[in-house]
Amino acid sequence: MQWPLRIADLLAGKAAVGSSVTVKGWVRTRRDSKAGFSFINIHDGSAFDGIQVVAEQTLPNYSDEILKLGAGCSVSITGTLVASQGKEQAVEVKAETLTVLGWVDDPETYPVAKKRHTFEYLRTVAHLRPRTNTFGAMARIRNSASQAIHRYFNERGFYWVNTPIVTASDCEGAGELFRVSTLDLHNLPRTDKGAVDFTKDFFGSESFLTVSGQLNGEAYCTAMSRIYTFGPTFRAENSNTSRHLAEFWMVEPEVAFADLKQNADMAEEFLQYVFRAVLNERQDDMAFFDQHISQGVIARLESVVNAEFVRMDYSDAITVLQKSGKKFEFPVQWGLDLQSEHERYLAEEHVGRPVILMNYPQAIKAFYMRANEDGKTCAAMDVLAPGIGEIIGGSQREERLDVLDAKMQALGLQEGLWWYRDLRRYGTIPHAGFGLGFERLLTYITGMDNIRDAIPFPRVPGSALF
């Protein structure tokens, strides 16, 4: 199939000046010259910039259509690609025909006017916000990062595994789960004892939306050696912050025959790979974020790409915090989890770039993390990034059946997760992996403040609009 050239292609010089081209897209602005022509800026989403179309008054529909074009109208233009006389662009299209495909029915109330809007307002018109500079740029960067993630793993022999969205185990980890059910809430089936009878439910048992693909991922890891998941994840926590979504995308690699050190090395290489790809592929969009959203984001990413991440043991981090002389709201003491303020101090002030903390106390980490020889800590790691805190959490997994059994028994998990236990009964191996919140990665890349602006249609407590 022969695909038509996009505006990005025209701007990149893929059509010769003087050749006939067709541009289809949406009007951003129109400026008229009384010399008898109009400038129309057209965007089609293929690049940060649009292309300028010059429409002369000799066009048959000039006065009754072209002079009425405004932001949001869709058009198809055929004309000649010419060198621009203006300074802001190299080429423009001299229109020979301009067809209006769709008008804006009420320009005064068109939600995405030719003016600055707050992100807060644009969330209320999320179906139209991809037409703005910021959200168009975000959509392209999101895609670029997604593709880079798949490429990184593919080039290293990983298989992308599609783990289930619906799960029957409510013990995948901490966190509130969304219930999935077809039972009639107004007329629930009951057991003899009066409890809800979930054997009558669609799946024959209580079921939920997944909070992580990791446990299923481990099953494929212990056969395919290197796998990763990249898909939606759901948390029903009532978290109202700029860093939380009820529905978000998570990347979870799982590597057989790997230990914690290799896991940390992978996390670093992975982040650098993705950052480098976005910096290369989306220079136009990154320049916009750097200039208008968060000054210095490009330099920040470049420094992360070029510098080795600092690695630090949890125990040493505690010492650093205690010796910092800073007054923290929450106590710093070995055995306690680190608070946002502590993580921020370590990444932003003490180190100044991403830092990988390793070997946390077992008691504050998940049951599947491998117990260390000291009997107190486990092979867990968190990658802390300046500005957002924890961006990656991972660990070497507990592969010893007896050690895992002891932990699962204490939590009452061995019945529901019998199959997870089987992975240690049948050819167990050392393995490790991590989880990365994709939208958090995007806020870090772009410098956007609110995670709701890093996903097309955000789902948060109290809102599942669009």
Place this chain on the structure above:
RNA sequence: UCCACAGUAGCUCAGUCGGUAGAGCAAGCGGCUGUUAACCGCUAGGUCGUAGGUUCGAGCCCUACCUGUGGAGCCA
């Protein structure tokens, strides 16, 4: 869930001591110009988040609720 702040024109906001609402941008019309967040002029645009209450009188004071934002907790 907790704490704080906010809700006035399509959007962003101002509104003094409680006395029946104003600007900028956007929009419409006109002017000017190879323009580029164009510029200049004119016009239109409001049940002040909702429901109660206090008062002769509420955008303003009080109560409740709703919604949004920031921070905390939980986490990715």
